[in-house]
Amino acid sequence: MPPPVGSLLWRSLRAYQIYGANTEVGKTVFTTILCKAAAEFWKPEKTTYLKPVSTGPLNEADDYHIGRFTSDVSPHTLFQYDLAVSPHIAAGVSNKFVPSDESLLSKIHAFASERAAQGPGWLFVETAGGVHSPGPMGNTQADMYMPLRLPVVLIGDSKLGGISQTISSYESLKMRGYDVEAVMLFQEDKYQNYLYLTDYFAERHGIPVKSLAAPPERQESIILDRSHMQDYYEVACTDTTTREILEHLDTRHQQRILRLESMAEAAHKQIWYPFTQQKHLPADKITVIDSARGDYFQTLSPAPGAESGQALLNPSFDGSASWWTQGLGHADPQLTLAAAYAAGRYGHVMFAEAVHEPALALAEKLLKGMNNPRLTRVFFSDNGSTGAEVAVKMALRAARLRYGWDTSSKLGILGLKGSYHGDTIGAMDCAEPGTFNEKVEWYEGKGHWLDYPTVVCRDGEWVVELPADLREHLGNGGQKFETLSHVFNVKHREDRGESQKYEAYIVETLKKLQQKGHRFGALMLEPVVLGAGGMMLVDPLFQRTLVSVVRQHPELFGTAECTASEGDETTWTGLPVIFDEVFTGLYRLGRFSAASFLGVHPDISVHAKLLTGGLVPLCTTLASESIFEAFESDDKSDALLHGHSYTAHAVGCQVAIESVGEMQKMDARGDWAWAKKASSTPGAKLTEGEGVWSVWSNEFVDFVSQRQSVDGIWALGSVLAIHMRSEDGAAGYKSNAARDLQAALLRGVEEEGTKWNVHSRVLGNVLYLMTGQKTSEESVRKVQSLLSRALKA
Template sequence: MTSPIWHPFHQHGLGEPIPRVVRAEGAVLHLADGGTLIDGISSWWVTTHGHCHPRIAAAIAEQAGRLDQLIFAGYTHEPAEEVARGLIDLAPRAAGRDPLTHVFYSDSGSTAVEVALKMALGYWHNLALDGLAPPRHRILVLEHGYHGDTIGTMSVGERGVYNQAWSPLLFDVGTIPFPAPGREQRTLDSLEAACAAPEKPAAFIVEPLILGAGGMLIYPAHVLRDMAAICARHDVLFIADEVMTGWGRTGTLFACEQAGVVPDIMAVAKGITGGAIPLAATLATARIFDAHKSTDRARLFYHSSSYTANAIACAAAAANLAIWREEDVPGRIANLSDGIAARLARLADRPAFAHARQLGAIAAIDLNAPDAGYLSDLAPRLRAFFLARGLLLRPLGNTIYLMPPYCLDTDQLDQVFAVLADAGERFGVRS
């Protein structure tokens, strides 16, 4: 029987198989046909400690029997309060920088970033109403960035085939060139010029240290630090999209920590619940919050969704925060990162591969293959190959990347890299 489901990022006209997953545990997915898959991408970068983690699953079950959902406009509940306090405690801090002090809940990474953009524009709008600053409307973005699939987040992401159908809806932005190796100063000079322009920008948004969907492109921490310093010097709000980079993926809890950066606004999602259930949050400094605080109801922050701060999701997030506080998660990430590094180095020596790169528990390598563009048939063929070999991966064109759960063991890691080596033999150019 034909399924009525319309799957995301899936071209149904190609007739590719859609495996049915019936159970998951740790880093393994169990299929309806009896097969298994190693989840090499944490089911779209969300699963951190492993699927169906007992502590998180228990917290969800317990909360579901106490309070499931509550309107969050003018009401609150303890799981949301606990998670907000925990997020503020764990957020990046640095001397001389205002800390992140307020948490606004939403339900996905896209909406967390959309909220961040609205906060930034609302901040300057309200300052202009008070005669404290001229209005600012322009957003600066980093080349090749990706921030989500809502209208606002598509506007601040890379333009291409994946959003061209909606181009009439997207607003204009100023694009800062990506800090490619050896061209970092070009990026900083471009940002300096944009921030010093007569039409002052409202904010600059970046994925800190690594661009995810843009090809797992990595840039150094000192560039992130310098970009934040330029924004601070010109009073341009600095927005960090930590949706993918947060929760240990880059080797620290948040990527901004590696540069000593405290953003004015920070979006988090994906691993906030350990990947068990949707939840997102946007953190802001006091000045962003205070610009919206007033006795005038017309100046409140107009954003919400029906499931804002869902109690069950917040209970899962609270359990995840407890795991980070009480268990040696950084140690697990370090061990996994070391294991990936050793195997990636061996893979990089093969002529079928190029541009091996790693940041924490994220690794990527490019396959030397003809017709390797984003819309070529290479990625679908690779996906099918990996599926047949018991591995869930979703290459970005010819870029094969890993972002596994932190529970991936040595044998599973060996299996993953053996399959990658075979993929190089099968699809790569070997001379």
């Protein structure tokens, strides 16, 4: 497996990509001028030309043209196909090797790395055709070359219609995160496109536009034609315009490096970081991210040094999926286009008593995808914490009205220890006292949080283990299971009577709380996995039983008759049940909704993170009609008085439609079949639980579970959590047991001349990693290999 591709940036190798606004705009002519002038003006530095993919006869190839008219330039082509058509057609009908996009990028990176090692100079990489001309595999060049993040010289179109074509090409590149550093085109007297484009780009974008005289007309005599072109190049490469462009490109190159290398120190002085004790964060430990694409950041090398041949940027696998948000990968063009469309059509429009298509379409998509007969309404907010607060407001009102409590009644939340629902004050009050809130002056934990059994793989066995308090109540040390699928076969386990002890413990606890005068307004759970609380995989049977007990025993919470009609699956009973799926929902664990693992339907469900694939903030709180009706009144003050200026932000809604829709298509197409196969158990025949799978292979999980330094591991969907043993006895968020493993991943490895590492986060003694939903099997196996080496050390 080749290493991941890094961006092309070296200290003294000025590398630029030449894009054309169209075919036949003079891209090769301008590249020849730039190469010839750079070789002349920057002697004795070396100037190199690279054509990744070329089509047509060899004697008409662009590298042949460069070599014919320059004497000090080194021209190269990586893949040459004989037919003079689009690369995807030429490659398809040839008998030659057709590289994948990843293979092509790796070869470009290897070529540029070798060139950088030879000393300072210039590298010009010329594309084929226009911005969106396809590469060998059919993907457009604008998308295909994105990981290289080369700054661009755009060759404009001087012909009729060229103004529109040039601006459209620029916008396509800009929308994909390219830095267009200059525009060049011919001076065409008839259309004078260069005059309009010079003003347009200078005024709107601050980009220089330089124009040169068009080359001479083609001559029938080959000798005469070459002579005229030679004379043209001699004049063009000494033109002050050409010199100005090269000096501009040189300056921009140096400015980019200077800015990158000064960012950490500037950030250290000016930025206040989240979840960070900055007293222990020196500037040299701040990660400088130049760009991101797919699963990887491009990060500044921690010790760039002064050597011109040392790459300044290295690929870093985004091991936290950028704090749990990435679904389709960084800089996904599909999501970017959706955002641009909504921004161009709406910008932001106020949402109170109004509607727009993105909001309505998203509401419909989510309600249908949840397949929950209770949920009928969608409330929009901007992040998971506020979405959780909205859910609590909904539930408390419904419970107060149902049980006839007055507004002075103090209502609490029933939940699990270690729960985390966000950092706003109301969301913090829904969690027990702990590291995240114990020193927050306004914190008032309102509720009761139960202990619970957890699931880990230890020494090759899946174990449901009980904390000390539960062992006293349940009288055993837990259970062992052959596979994780058996753990999640909750209906089968329930039928075998495994839930009875759970039920007795829960009922006993709730009775004691009632006797003490506690009043609860909601049961609030993170289904299956408690995220920030320590990546705890909860026994799904326990959560299923907890929901059932709450719904079947309304007498434990109030005195009114609160049972639903027989067969009614839409009206809440006992307490409104809130599922916080901000982390676990929308395919993070392999399914649209994590609630499906438990086989129960919540009355309120909160969704964010993967909702927009990490592109923009957005949250939705879904509720049942019986919850909604609690706010219906003739008095406006009885309404749900909650909102944000950016409620139902059109850009976020449109991106969410694309993000959720694409993941649904991936599921339907079987895009995760490789992962399901790798995590399946041969011969296992279950009536339920077949949907329990992980991108992390069974063999890898088994290997890690048997390391002496590992206390337990679990993997589900895209998430992997490794619980490390703590030598000093410290536990939870304050432990440093996972720091050494995190440091080993950050050191990374060098493969085939490319350094890469894994950027990860820890929660005390837990190191967790997660992929995006589009992460390839190859990438997962590479990360597994690096982890395995680190754990062997």
